[in-house]
Amino acid sequence: xxxxxxxxxxxxxxxxxxxxxxxxxxxxxxxxxxxxxxxxxxxxxxxxxxxxxxxxxxxxxxxxxxxxxxxxxxxxxxxxxxxxxxxxxxxxxxxxxxxxxxxxxxxxxxxxxxxxxxxxxxxxxxxxxxxxxxxxxxxxxxxxxxxxxxxxxxxxxxxxxxxxxxxxxxxxxxxxxxxxxxxxxxxxxxxxxxxxxxxxxxxxxxxxxxxxxxxxxxxxxxxxxxxxxxxxxxxxxxxxxxxxxxxxxxxxxxxxxxxxxxxxxxxxxxxxxx
Amino acid sequence: xxxxxxxxxxxxxxxxxxxxxxxxxxxxxxxxxxxxxxxxxxxxxxxxxxxxxxxxxxxxxxxxxxxxxxxxxxxxxxxxxxxxxxxxxxxxxxxxxxxxxxxxxxxxxxxxxxxxxxxxxxxxxxxxxxxxxxxxxxxxxxxxxxxxxxxxxxxxxxxxxxxxxxxxxxxxxxxxxxxxxxxxxxxxxxxxxxxxxxxxxxxxxxxxxxxxxxxxxxxxxxxxxxxxxxxxxxxxxxxxxxxxxxxxxxxxxxxxxxxxxxxxxxxxxxxxxxxxxxxxxxxxxxxxxxxxxx
Numbered sequence: 001x002x003x004x005x006x007x008x009x010x011x012x013x014x015x016x017x018x019x020x021x022x023x024x025x026x027x028x029x030x031x032x033x034x035x036x037x038x039x040x041x042x043x044x045x046x047x048x049x050x051x052x053x054x055x056x057x058x059x060x061x062x063x064x065x066x067x068x069x070x071x072x073x074x075x076x077x078x079x080x081x082x083x084x085x086x087x088x089x090x091x092x093x094x095x096x097x098x099x100x101x102x103x104x105x106x107x108x109x110x111x112x113x114x115x116x117x118x119x120x121x122x123x124x125x126x127x128x129x130x131x132x133x134x135x136x137x138x139x140x141x142x143x144x145x146x147x148x149x150x151x152x153x154x155x156x157x158x159x160x161x162x163x164x165x166x167x168x169x170x171x172x173x174x175x176x177x178x179x180x181x182x183x184x185x186x187x188x189x190x191x192x193x194x195x196x197x198x199x200x201x202x203x204x205x206x207x208x209x210x211x212x213x214x215x216x217x218x219x220x221x222x223x224x225x226x227x228x229x230x231x232x233x234x235x236x237x238x239x240x241x242x243x244x245x246x247x248x249x250x251x252x253x254x255x256x257x258x259x260x261x262x263x264x265x266x267x268x269x270x271x272x273x274x
Numbered sequence: 275x276x277x278x279x280x281x282x283x284x285x286x287x288x289x290x291x292x293x294x295x296x297x298x299x300x301x302x303x304x305x306x307x308x309x310x311x312x313x314x315x316x317x318x319x320x321x322x323x324x325x326x327x328x329x330x331x332x333x334x335x336x337x338x339x340x341x342x343x344x345x346x347x348x349x350x351x352x353x354x355x356x357x358x359x360x361x362x363x364x365x366x367x368x369x370x371x372x373x374x375x376x377x378x379x380x381x382x383x384x385x386x387x388x389x390x391x392x393x394x395x396x397x398x399x400x401x402x403x404x405x406x407x408x409x410x411x412x413x414x415x416x417x418x419x420x421x422x423x424x425x426x427x428x429x430x431x432x433x434x435x436x437x438x439x440x441x442x443x444x445x446x447x448x449x450x451x452x453x454x455x456x457x458x459x460x461x462x463x464x465x466x467x468x469x470x471x472x473x474x475x476x477x478x479x480x481x482x483x484x485x486x487x488x489x490x491x492x493x494x495x496x497x498x499x500x501x502x503x504x505x506x507x508x509x510x511x512x513x514x515x516x517x518x519x520x521x522x523x524x525x526x527x528x529x530x531x532x533x534x535x536x537x538x539x540x541x542x543x544x545x546x547x548x549x550x551x552x553x554x555x556x557x558x559x560x561x562x563x564x565x566x567x568x
Binding site for chain 2: 083093096099101103105106107108110111118119121122126142143146149150151152153154155156157160161166170187188191194195198245
């Protein structure tokens, strides 16, 4: 999937820029989404999930996608992950992606280590190297002692960390996260924010992180990108110039989050009036 | 690309995580093996005892003469005296059952996998499998005897036809009920084609597949005993034949003793083999509530 370019199955209406040789799809971006639209169904009762989205994720950049319900966040991640194709426009990804869901989606018949090893196996790693590599990956998420546990023997937060280790096993350049901490309690989420930030810093992966939690987006992102709803399109972008380490309950985070929340609420109210 | 900005102190993150982990890992209450076995066993023993008591009570009423309806003591005496013959017969019958079941498992798995994954096959064959499952296996025997004469082949034919649909259906149900999220996770990890089937789909369908095998075994065992009563092959002594011979000599003790052997063999394989495999898999997959507390 290196340097994958996802275009509509039919001829694209807009010619996408040709990526220059070398790393990235131009301008150092790992992911470049250009005028991408996604329409479900036929012309008679078409659902416009995404409408001419433009978005870039640079190498090692942490981008948070924020939007109310129906903004097509998951559709967008599917396009970047290569699970789906845009109806129009292009999605160019330089490098490898992995997708994490709100639920850990671990395979229940495998142990925590087995889940990570399966990812390595599907990645083509030789059997004798897998065990040590899986242990190192679990150590990275502080779970080396729990390698032999099965998913149902772990807490929700621990399962997400195993899922993170499994995603990192694919030697990703871009990690796509679809509300990964949405189902966790506040305290666990807090610690996992620190943990994801640390791993992001250590590995240098780019992250595209979808959330509906404004504070979470401000806590984590280098940039927060706001999507409108039905159809999803980029309506605002906020650089987050708050120095790290950040705290989700710090005044700087709260101030920016309040700003963004106001705009998000206006966007939601626009849908209720008629 | 390494980052230069500091993040939260790594040691602090580690400490918080390990604290949360210690608090959040579900703690299962597991009793000792002996206690679990005993709590499983005693209700069965009580039930068996009650059954024997009712049987003896009926005999005591004198409803039927003793040579037609003997009591438990006489039957178990007969069983003890004929243990050699019954063991040989049970061995032969079991061997046939294993052959038929093994063949049915292979055929059922191939058909089940095909129907579950290929749309045309599902449309064409899917409902036929359920139809076959409801067909009483004894209805196949006239055709089987015409095709294979009075031979092992006739019995095997019916046993396979009895068991394979259940096994195929178990696999189809198992595959149909895989949570879509797991399939998506498999695709994200790069599982395609044969690898996806072997590493994701088949293991995910395993609990229902084992259920299908268990049901298939029950059908195989029933079809086999019916077959042995109808298709008498004198060269091989079997439980069915023993039943038929005892009946013809009006040997009620022999009939009941053989029936007990058939029952016990069926229960042992069903409960011990498939039952414990089923439970082990469900526990492994986290499908059993073990009174976990967090």
